[in-house]
Every structure is written in C-alpha cells, then in structure tokens.
Amino acid sequence: MSVQVPRGLGIERIAVAGVLALTVITIFFALRAAHGSGPVYKPADPTVAAAKPDPATVAHRQGRELFTECAVCHGKKAEGDKKQNAPALSLQEDWYIVRQLQKFKEGVRGTDPKDIGGVQMQPRAMALADADMQVVADYIVSLADGGVQPPPRTVDGDAGRGKALFAICAACHGMDGSGNPVLNAPSLTGQHDWYLVAQLMNFRTGLRGAHPKDITGAAMVPMALALGDPQAVNDVAAYIVTLPITRPQAAPDAAATAVEAASTPPPATVAPPPEPELDAELVAQGKTLFQTKICFTCHQIDPKVPSPAGTALKAPGFIGQFWGIEREVQVGINGPVEKVVMNEEYFMESVEKPMAKIVKGAVPGMAPLPTTLDERKALMAYVKSLSAEP
Ligand code: HEC
Numbered sequence: 001m002s003v004q005v006p007r008g009l010g011i012e013r014i015a016v017a018g019v020l021a022l023t024v025i026t027i028f029f030a031l032r033a034a035h036g037s038g039p040v041y042k043p044a045d046p047t048v049a050a051a052k053p054d055p056a057t058v059a060h061r062q063g064r065e066l067f068t069e070c071a072v073c074h075g076k077k078a079e080g081d082k083k084q085n086a087p088a089l090s091l092q093e094d095w096y097i098v099r100q101l102q103k104f105k106e107g108v109r110g111t112d113p114k115d116i117g118g119v120q121m122q123p124r125a126m127a128l129a130d131a132d133m134q135v136v137a138d139y140i141v142s143l144a145d146g147g148v149q150p151p152p153r154t155v156d157g158d159a160g161r162g163k164a165l166f167a168i169c170a171a172c173h174g175m176d177g178s179g180n181p182v183l184n185a186p187s188l189t190g191q192h193d194w195y196l197v198a199q200l201m202n203f204r205t206g207l208r209g210a211h212p213k214d215i216t217g218a219a220m221v222p223m224a225l226a227l228g229d230p231q232a233v234n235d236v237a238a239y240i241v242t243l244p245i246t247r248p249q250a251a252p253d254a255a256a257t258a259v260e261a262a263s264t265p266p267p268a269t270v271a272p273p274p275e276p277e278l279d280a281e282l283v284a285q286g287k288t289l290f291q292t293k294i295c296f297t298c299h300q301i302d303p304k305v306p307s308p309a310g311t312a313l314k315a316p317g318f319i320g321q322f323w324g325i326e327r328e329v330q331v332g333i334n335g336p337v338e339k340v341v342m343n344e345e346y347f348m349e350s351v352e353k354p355m356a357k358i359v360k361g362a363v364p365g366m367a368p369l370p371t372t373l374d375e376r377k378a379l380m381a382y383v384k385s386l387s388a389e390p
C-alpha cells in the first residue's frame with residue numbers, strides 16, 4: 001500500500017505551519033476571553049506570607065519526591081532509558097503526561113501481555129493517586145529547563161524518505177513535531193527513535209489505540225497504518241530525530257483549556273429540540289460547535305481560509321453544493337468502494353463513527369470527537385446550511 005504524500009513546496013509548508021500556529025493562538029485567546037480574565041489577585045498580607053511556605057514550592061518538592069520512583073526507569077532528567085524500554089518524558093507537556101498516566105491507570109493502555117513496555121509502566125500509574133498525576137507532571141515539565149540532549153540514533157532508516165512521509169504527521173504534530181494540544185497530539189521531538197518505532201508498531205498491531213475508551217489513541221491508528229511497510233516506520237522515525245528539539249511554548253492553561261474544549265461534552269441542554277429543521281438557533285449552535293469541536297481545523301468552509309490539518313488528510317471541504325450530492329466512500333479502512341449521498345444518516349454516521357465510511361482518496365484521519373446527539377444535530381443543521389442550493 002502506498003501513501004499519497006502531498007509534495008508541498010517549502011513555501012507551502014511554511015504557510016501551512018503558520019496558519020496552524022495562528023489557529024492555535026486564535027483558539028487560545030478565544031478560550032481565554034471566554035473564561036474571563038482570571039481571578040482577581042490580592043496582595044498577600046506580608047505577616048501571613050512569611051509564615052506560610054509558597055504552595056508552588058511545596059508542590060515542586062512533592063513532585064520531586066514522586067519522581068524519584070519514575071527516575072529508576074525514565075532517568076534522573078526524564079531523558080528515557082532503552083534498557084528499561086522507558087521513553088523520554090522531558091519534552092512532553094503536562095496535559096499529555098497526565099492523560100497517559102490516566103490511560104495506564106484505567107487499563108486503556110498497557111494491559112496486553114504482548115505490550116512489554118506498557119505492562120512495565122501500567123502498575124506504576126495504578127500506584128499513583130489521581131491528585132499526584134498533575135504534581136508529578138508539573139515536576140517533569142520543570143526538568144527540561146536545563147536543556148535536553150538529542151537522543152542517540154539507533155534505528156536504521158532513511159530520513160530523506162521519512163521527511164516526505166512526515167507531511168501527513170505534521171497535520172497534527174506540527175511541521176516542527178512540537179505537538180498540538182488542540183488536536184491532542186503530543187510533541188515528538190527529543191524522543192528516542194526506538195520508542196517512536198515501538199509506539200508506531202503498537203498502533204499498527206492494536207496494542208495501543210484499539211481500546212474502545214482510547215478516543216485520542218484511535219486517531220493515531222490509521223496514521224500509523226498509512227505509513228505502509230515497516231521500513232517506512234523506521235524512515236519517519238529517522239526523520240523525526242533530525243528535527244530540532246523544541247519545547248512547546250504554549251501556556252499550560254491554554255493546553256488544558258483547549259483539551260477540555262475538545263474532549264469534554266458541554267452540559268446537556270434541558271430545552272426540547274426546536275421544531276423546524278433549519279432553525280436559526282440550531283444553526284448558530286452548530287456554528288459554535290464547529291469551532292469548539294475543532295471541525296474547522298480539517299474541514300474548510302471558506303475558500304479564502306485554508307484548514308491546515310485537513311489539507312494533509314484530504315478532508316472534504318463544506319463549500320459549494322455538497323448536500324444531497326453523491327460521493328464514493330470506502331466501507332472501513334481499505335474496504336470495498338460504495339456510493340453514498342450526503343444526507344442526514346450519512347452525516348450523523350460520519351461524525352459518530354468516522355472510520356465506518358471513508359471518503360475515497362482521503363486519509364482515514366478524522367478523529368472520533370466526542371459529541372452528544374444534540375450536538376451532532378446542531379452540527380448537521382449548520383453544515384447543511386453551508387451547502388449551496390441546487
Ligand atoms: C519499571 C519502569 C518504569 C517506572 C518505574 C515508571 N515508568 Fe513510565 N514508562 C515505562 C515504560 C517502559 C513506558 C513505555 C510504555 C509503552 O511502551 O507503551 C513508560 C511510559 C510512560 C509514559 C507515557 C509516555 C508517552 O510518551 O506516551 C508516561 C507519561 C510515564 N511513563 C510516566 C511515568 C511516571 C510519572 C512514573 C513515576 C510515577 C513512571 N512513569 C514510572 C517504565 C516505567
């Protein structure tokens with residue numbers, strides 16, 4: 001199987017990266033604005049302050065203590081250790097570390113006996129109290145301050161070939177591999193090549209990302225499969241380790257809020273669904289959801305505003321007349337080709353089970369974003385309203 005890799009010119013790639021960065025920044029400020037300007041800061045009473053230790057210092061000390069156990073496998077500076085199968089953690093953002101710890105603890109990752117690395121890690125997360133996860137993650141993030149060394153190369157791969165393959169990965173992990181919290185994609189830079197290969201193989205064989213509760217991991221499965229032969233896995237890893245080490249600069253609360261927006265379903269509305277099908281209010285709700293559920297990052301709705309992740313995945317745009325129009329889809333990844341009409345049933349299925357039918361020629365990369373039935377109805381009303389009349 002071969003992958004269609006967009007052979008972008010340098011300029012195109014830079015433009016795509018720029019737009020992606022702008023998107024993230026825009027979301028960050030939009031969410032910031034939505035959350036207000038934060039708590040009002042009151043100067044502390046100096047007499048009281050002198051008596052109480054700084055809570056940040058306490059948490060840091062607590063984190064250091066918790067980390068002594070992790071350091072046995074992950075290394076003192078969280079630089080990773082091949083002998084223990086343990087990856088570098090030092091360049092990850094806190095949201096990703098906490099999310100993976102939760103996955104291990106809940107048995108969503110690392111329970112299959114064939115998953116040698118995962119099985120080593122899983123009981124460690126079981127032993128961590130939920131409240132300690134953030135504390136240890138914050139401590140790990142602080143370790144990178146001293147500078148991180150690029151890991152040695154251990155994998156035999158063609159970085160040049162890997163670079164072309166990485167165009168698909170860049171849609172979510174960024175051109176520089178520094179990750180994108182809005183798309184739940186972790187940083188890949190500074191990671192050991194043997195660990196990148198091991199995880200890509202885990203995604204391919206179903207050891208990772210196949211658990212029904214692993215919503216963010218599921219997005220990676222088709223990507224790892226799209227690489228094709230195992231040599232391509234080595235090639236892409238060989239390229240990733242050539243990327244300059246970047247410490248993502250996004251403010252921690254931006255990451256946290258963005259992830260929250262992408263994964264937490266808003267509280268259910270009590271109001272009964274409105275009667276008319278294209279009710280203006282429902283369309284307006286859908287328009288907001290199209291932003292908060294990050295549909296806009298892949299589906300272009302304005303010919304003048306590109307959707308960077310969608311370009312690499314060849315996600316269809318919602319432009320011109322598309323409602324009621326026939327398209328060819330594959331039933332399941334690499335399944336038989338069928339014709340379907342864009343209608344309510346197909347729309348609902350596309351959002352709920354994106355891998356059930358895959359638009360022919362597109363990368364099966366649509367994330368199964370959690371949505372409620374009411375949200376899907378609102379999204380549908382909005383998307384339908386974008387279609388031109390026949
Ligand atoms: C016995 C060795 C061992 C110990 C102790 C250990 N880990 Fe791990 N950890 C691993 C291994 C091995 C993996 C790779 C799992 C895999 O292959 O899927 C891992 C993976 C992880 C990951 C996922 C990283 C990623 O990029 O997806 C996180 C986060 C993590 N460990 C955090 C911790 C923390 C925090 C502690 C201490 C509380 C800890 N680990 C203790 C061995 C260990």
Ligand code: HEC
Binds near residue numbers: 171199200216365366
């Ligand atoms: C549609 C978005 C998307 C695309 C495209 C994508 N990824 Fe990912 N990737 C993710 C997400 C989300 C995760 C985190 C999965 C999880 O939460 O367990 C991830 C995780 C990973 C991991 C595991 C990192 C770790 O620390 O354990 C590797 C390695 C990886 N991706 C490599 C790639 C490569 C190589 C490509 C291109 C062939 C690629 N990804 C394309 C979304 C994507």
Ligand code: HEC
Binds near residue numbers: 347
């Ligand atoms: C990470 C990129 C990505 C995100 C985010 C995303 N999609 Fe998609 N979507 C795709 C890709 C790629 C396809 C084509 C492959 C397929 O059919 O699965 C697709 C297909 C679709 C289709 C079928 C389109 C057609 O023309 O046949 C619909 C409908 C759809 N998406 C709706 C949504 C909605 C609504 C959201 C937000 C909740 C969303 N998508 C979020 C990438 C994405």
